[in-house]
Structures are given as C-alpha cells and as structure tokens.
Amino acid sequence: MKIFLDTANLESIRTFNDMGLLDGITTNPSLMSKEGGNPKDAMEEITKIIKGDVSLEVVSTEYSGMMEEGKRLRKYGDNVVVKVPMTPDGLKACKSLSSEGIPVNVTLIFSPNQALLAAKSGARYVSPFIGRLDDIGQDGMHLIKEIKEIFSNYNFGTKILVASIRHPVHVVEAAKIGADVVTLPPAVLNKMLSHPLTKIGLENFLADWEKLKAGNPDIKI
Numbered sequence: 001m002k003i004f005l006d007t008a009n010l011e012s013i014r015t016f017n018d019m020g021l022l023d024g025i026t027t028n029p030s031l032m033s034k035e036g037g038n039p040k041d042a043m044e045e046i047t048k049i050i051k052g053d054v055s056l057e058v059v060s061t062e063y064s065g066m067m068e069e070g071k072r073l074r075k076y077g078d079n080v081v082v083k084v085p086m087t088p089d090g091l092k093a094c095k096s097l098s099s100e101g102i103p104v105n106v107t108l109i110f111s112p113n114q115a116l117l118a119a120k121s122g123a124r125y126v127s128p129f130i131g132r133l134d135d136i137g138q139d140g141m142h143l144i145k146e147i148k149e150i151f152s153n154y155n156f157g158t159k160i161l162v163a164s165i166r167h168p169v170h171v172v173e174a175a176k177i178g179a180d181v182v183t184l185p186p187a188v189l190n191k192m193l194s195h196p197l198t199k200i201g202l203e204n205f206l207a208d209w210e211k212l213k214a215g216n217p218d219i220k221i
C-alpha cells in the first residue's frame with residue numbers, strides 16, 4: 001500500500017520524505033488555505049521535493065475552467081495529478097484530461113456508484129472520504145470494501161486512494177482491505193510511528209548503557 005501525505009505543509013513533507021515514507025502528496029484548497037501564503041510557491045516546492053504523484057486541485061466548477069486550471073497545474077511537474085470534484089463537469093474534465101495523458105484524481109467520493117462512475121471516466125485515483133462518513137454516523141470503511149470489490153470484479157485500473165483518514169486504525173483497516181493508497185494527515189503518520197513500549201524500551205537500553213559506562217568510562221560504540 002502506498003502512503004501519501006495529505007498536506008501542503010513543506011516542513012512535514014520534508015520530514016517524512018527524509019524518512020523514505022512518502023510515495024506522494026495530496027492537497028486541496030482547504031489544506032492550501034491552512035498554510036497561507038502564495039499556493040503557487042507551495043505547489044512548485046512540493047512537486048520538486050516529491051518524486052511520486054502530487055495531487056493539485058482545481059477550483060473551477062465548470063468544465064472549461066477545470067480544463068484550463070488542470071493544464072496550468074500540470075505545468076508544475078510531470079508528477080502532477082489533477083484533482084477534480086465528483087460532479088458531472090468534473091467527470092467530463094476527468095475524461096478529457098485522461099484522454100490527453102494527464103492523470104486525474106476524482107475527489108469527494110462518498111458512494112460506491114460515484115467511485116464506479118469516476119473509474120469509467122478514466123480516473124487514475126478515486127478519493128473516498130471515510131472520516132466524513134464516520135462523522136455523520138455511517139461506516140466509511142465499508143465504502144472502501146465495496147469499492148474494492150467492484151474494482152476487482154471488473155479489473156478497473158483506477159486506484160483507491162483512501163482520504164479523510166482520522167486515526168491509525170483507519171490505516172490498518174484500509175491495508176487489510178487492500179486499498180491502493182492512504183493519504184494521511186501528518187498527525188496520523190506521527191501516531192503510527194510511536195508506541196509507548198518503544199519509548200520505555202529505549203529509555204531502559206540507555207539507562208543500562210549508562211550503568212555499563214560507569215564501570216568503563218572509555219567505552220564507545
């Protein structure tokens with residue numbers, strides 16, 4: 001399963017990329033707005049740092065605007081995937097951009113039928129938002145199971161990119177289902193890294209080493 005970071009925060013992107021954890025990045029207008037500044041600078045920098053797919057989202061809601069923005073976004077790099085919303089115009093833009101060789105991520109997917117239609121339109125990725133379904137009392141992960149079954153039945157090449165992930169258990173569940181990608185807020189990736197027993201174990205190792213050193217001050221590793 002691939003791991004993308006769901007952020008426009010350059011510091012987080014650099015930190016996790018240096019650990020070799022990132023296969024790609026997803027952004028959206030809300031994440032850009034959270035960072036402030038000029039989003040162009042962020043888009044330029046992110047596409048330079050990350051070799052894998054970087055999803056950059058259009059803000060037009062009609063077809064021609066999406067096409068113009070999609071082509072402009074693609075100029076930031078060959079690794080840019082144009083993100084369009086799951087609307088009739090979004091699917092039309094998905095079809096056209098994909099036919100021109102520009103990969104598309106269809107976002108704001110909340111039902112299996114929306115995922116099926118986005119795959120039919122040629123999307124490289126569909127982005128089902130599981131946390132937002134959980135928020136309204138539905139089972140977001142059930143949607144991932146349904147999409148996985150449908151895509152497997154018909155051998156769709158479209159990848160399932162699980163989005164709106166809120167905690168590490170979501171990641172384990174998505175991996176067990178066989179989702180292709182999870183896109184993680186930096187806070188969730190940080191939580192995945194740590195375990196209280198790792199912390200305690202390391203503290204004990206270091207304390208024992210200090211005891212050994214007390215009798216042999218010159219030892220070094």
Ligand code: G3P
Pocket residue numbers: 006026028031129131132163164165183
């Ligand atoms: O990638 C989509 C994601 O950013 C949405 O997450 O937490 O706003 O539902 P959230």
